[in-house]
Amino acid sequence: MTFGIASQTNKSLVIALDAMGGDNAPAIVVDGASLARAHYPEIKFIFFGDDAKIAPMVAKHSNLKDCSEIRHTPDVISSDMKPSLALRQGRTSSMRLAINAVADGEASSLVSAGNTGALMATARFVLKTLPGIDRPAIATLLPTQTGETVMLDLGANIECDAENLVQFALMGAIFCRAVLGRTEPSIGLLNIGTEELKGHDEVRIAASILRERPIPGRLYGFIEGNDILAGTTDVVVTDGFSGNIALKSIEGTSHLLSFFLRQAFSSSLFAKIGYLLARGAFKRLKKRVDPRRYNGAMFLGLQGVCVKSHGGTDSEGFANAIGVAHDLVSHGFNERIAEELATQYGLNGAAPENMEEPL
Amino acid sequence: MTFGIASQTNKSLVIALDAMGGDNAPAIVVDGASLARAHYPEIKFIFFGDDAKIAPMVAKHSNLKDCSEIRHTPDVISSDMKPSLALRQGRTSSMRLAINAVADGEASSLVSAGNTGALMATARFVLKTLPGIDRPAIATLLPTQTGETVMLDLGANIECDAENLVQFALMGAIFCRAVLGRTEPSIGLLNIGTEELKGHDEVRIAASILRERPIPGRLYGFIEGNDILAGTTDVVVTDGFSGNIALKSIEGTSHLLSFFLRQAFSSSLFAKIGYLLARGAFKRLKKRVDPRRYNGAMFLGLQGVCVKSHGGTDSEGFANAIGVAHDLVSHGFNERIAEELATQYGLNGAAPENMEEPL
Numbered sequence: 001m002t003f004g005i006a007s008q009t010n011k012s013l014v015i016a017l018d019a020m021g022g023d024n025a026p027a028i029v030v031d032g033a034s035l036a037r038a039h040y041p042e043i044k045f046i047f048f049g050d051d052a053k054i055a056p057m058v059a060k061h062s063n064l065k066d067c068s069e070i071r072h073t074p075d076v077i078s079s080d081m082k083p084s085l086a087l088r089q090g091r092t093s094s095m096r097l098a099i100n101a102v103a104d105g106e107a108s109s110l111v112s113a114g115n116t117g118a119l120m121a122t123a124r125f126v127l128k129t130l131p132g133i134d135r136p137a138i139a140t141l142l143p144t145q146t147g148e149t150v151m152l153d154l155g156a157n158i159e160c161d162a163e164n165l166v167q168f169a170l171m172g173a174i175f176c177r178a179v180l181g182r183t184e185p186s187i188g189l190l191n192i193g194t195e196e197l198k199g200h201d202e203v204r205i206a207a208s209i210l211r212e213r214p215i216p217g218r219l220y221g222f223i224e225g226n227d228i229l230a231g232t233t234d235v236v237v238t239d240g241f242s243g244n245i246a247l248k249s250i251e252g253t254s255h256l257l258s259f260f261l262r263q264a265f266s267s268s269l270f271a272k273i274g275y276l277l278a279r280g281a282f283k284r285l286k287k288r289v290d291p292r293r294y295n296g297a298m299f300l301g302l303q304g305v306c307v308k309s310h311g312g313t314d315s316e317g318f319a320n321a322i323g324v325a326h327d328l329v330s331h332g333f334n335e336r337i338a339e340e341l342a343t344q345y346g347l348n349g350a351a352p353e354n355m356e357e358p359l
Numbered sequence: 360m361t362f363g364i365a366s367q368t369n370k371s372l373v374i375a376l377d378a379m380g381g382d383n384a385p386a387i388v389v390d391g392a393s394l395a396r397a398h399y400p401e402i403k404f405i406f407f408g409d410d411a412k413i414a415p416m417v418a419k420h421s422n423l424k425d426c427s428e429i430r431h432t433p434d435v436i437s438s439d440m441k442p443s444l445a446l447r448q449g450r451t452s453s454m455r456l457a458i459n460a461v462a463d464g465e466a467s468s469l470v471s472a473g474n475t476g477a478l479m480a481t482a483r484f485v486l487k488t489l490p491g492i493d494r495p496a497i498a499t500l501l502p503t504q505t506g507e508t509v510m511l512d513l514g515a516n517i518e519c520d521a522e523n524l525v526q527f528a529l530m531g532a533i534f535c536r537a538v539l540g541r542t543e544p545s546i547g548l549l550n551i552g553t554e555e556l557k558g559h560d561e562v563r564i565a566a567s568i569l570r571e572r573p574i575p576g577r578l579y580g581f582i583e584g585n586d587i588l589a590g591t592t593d594v595v596v597t598d599g600f601s602g603n604i605a606l607k608s609i610e611g612t613s614h615l616l617s618f619f620l621r622q623a624f625s626s627s628l629f630a631k632i633g634y635l636l637a638r639g640a641f642k643r644l645k646k647r648v649d650p651r652r653y654n655g656a657m658f659l660g661l662q663g664v665c666v667k668s669h670g671g672t673d674s675e676g677f678a679n680a681i682g683v684a685h686d687l688v689s690h691g692f693n694e695r696i697a698e699e700l701a702t703q704y705g706l707n708g709a710a711p712e713n714m715e716e717p718l
Contacts, residue, residue, distance in 0.1 A: 195439055
């Protein structure tokens with residue numbers, strides 16, 4: 001089943017989907033694409049994966065019929081495959097072919113719910129980093145008391161030097177300008193204290209570099225873990241190890257408190273009646289902090305838009321990740337970041353570092 | 360005002376208090392001591408600090424009258440003083456003298472809500488580490504879905520090698536046995552993935568050492584940030600940088616969700632009535648996750664019991680930190696850890712590393 005859209009339409013509307021990545025693929029990918037299409041009627045999809053599985057699913061959605069192409073491949077990158085192995089042996093996998101479609105200009109962007117390490121290593125190898133960026137980072141939006149904040153890196157780079165952190169800060173701030181519309185985003189470096197002398201060398205040197213260089217926003221300084229969701233800064237910058245642990249600690253806390261809350265509401269008859277009365281307000285709160293709303297982590301710093309969906313998400317979450325890819329493309333984020341980095345911050349000279357086994 | 364208790368009574372019941380440490384000292388220290396005394400009628404206190412301020416406060420509490428001694432010192436370690444400076448210039452500070460009281464055997468333990476870095480550096484210098492322990496760690500209990508978990512390090516050691524992590528694992532497990540009564544505690548190493556190949560060298564080497572050596576419990580393996588509060592393991596081991604960020608991210612999430620919850624309950628008349636009906640259940644929930652209940656971080660690995668209270672806590676929180684010191688002493692935790700380390704795990708040979716400027 002081939003509709004050949006890529007050749008017929010505006011490429012900026014075409015999104016490549018790794019249909020085989022994630023715990024519930026390809027079902028959530030196809031259903032998610034249909035949900036996303038309902039919001040963005042101009043987008044088209046190329047599904048990469050097992051045609052025999054995908055085609056009947058696509059056929060069930062009338063709104064996918066004329067905007068979808070399936071590229072068959074039997075190969076899948078498993079969730080536990082080492083990134084270096086995925087890179088060497090995954091040349092005909094659904095993930096790799098989706099990335100290739102972006103590199104070849106067939107698609108504007110790609111979305112995958114597959115193996116994060118493999119996706120990052122392959123995307124980095126195929127798409128290359130933007131001039132001036134040594135390493136891409138994984139970024140996400142988080143809800144805060146004051147609105148939303150962008151946080152990076154969430155796990156792409158286990159160890160980062162000061163220059164990496166500085167580049168993350170620039171990318172995060174430009175993202176904030178482009179997508180959240182903040183003209184002078186504040187930048188916080190995640191640390192274990194707010195005093196100048198706190199933290200390891202990398203974070204202290206990064207702070208001193210950011211104090212000297214022109215930046216697309218303003219340096220707030222060091223922040224601590226509790227500042228992330230307090231919304232103290234528009235951008236939260238950290239290494240991938242601490243960032244991943246912080247993000248998952250946040251998820252775990254949210255989970256525990258929901259659990260305690262359910263227990264509290266079922267602990268007495270009064271509490272049960274109270275819940276029934278407050279139900280509407282709770283549904284709105286639940287929607288506000290729904291992790292699916294924040295699904296779709298962005299790989300910033302690549303020459304191409306690559307969005308990672310949570311592996312365990314459902315179709316609604318996957319649709320949201322497609323929406324993130326759509327927004328990044330429609331805001332011309334990658335062009336803006338490349339331009340700002342080159343013209344404003346003198347970051348066009350460094351040769352991108354693109355190794356075979358980056359992770 | 361001197362009652363001279365230290366010389367009159369069983370030293371194991373005497374707790375040294377840094378009366379000048381913390382945002383609301385000495386008021387919360389004195390009030391907290393009075394609250395703690397109501398729970399533990401056998402304990403006695405030595406308050407270190409400004410006699411002119413402390414004496415009138417102590418006089419207000421009839422239950423402190425016969426169990427308190429005040430040792431006057433005008434010197435205080437400020438909250439932003441560098442640890443190395445605190446060590447050199449703080450020889451007559453309230454914090455240092457409280458630590459000295461433990462080293463001299465006048466008190467069984469000490470509690471301070473002062474500068475964490477200064478407290479750790481000074482306690483380590485004065486009390487020395489236990490044989491077999493290179494670096495002390497900060498540990499705390501956290502509420503989980505299944506009960507309670509002990510987590511360390513929370514910020515004493517910004518960078519840790521594999522051997523440090525192994526020692527933290529042993530101390531955490533022995534703590535779990537002694538204080539929580541778990542005979543075979545499970546140990547999780549905090550990482551950014553659960554597969555064997557994930558993470559930086561230190562955490563992977565620590566896992567392989569723990570797989571080989573006899574340990575007071577069992578190695579669960581790698582865990583992620585969301586596992587902390589899920590209660591996946593009895594002990595969570597990590598370096599002080601990630602641990603501090605995880606702990607404060609947890610605090611921040613709890614804070615944000617409480618904020619959203621308050622908003623939800625005041626968003627409509629129905630929600631307000633619902634809140635009134637469920638109020639009792641909420642009060643119980645609030646009590647269950649009350650950060651004051653978990654106030655009192657333990658410095659594990661020192662030849663003496665040292666408990667750090669949150670700097671911004673109130674008297675109830677400080678009373679809880681005194682309770683932690685009391686429990687550690689009454690469980691003979693330090694004796695047990697020294698004994699288990701020496702006899703079971705062959706960790707009595709290493710010379711303790713006690714530098715002048717450890718932080």
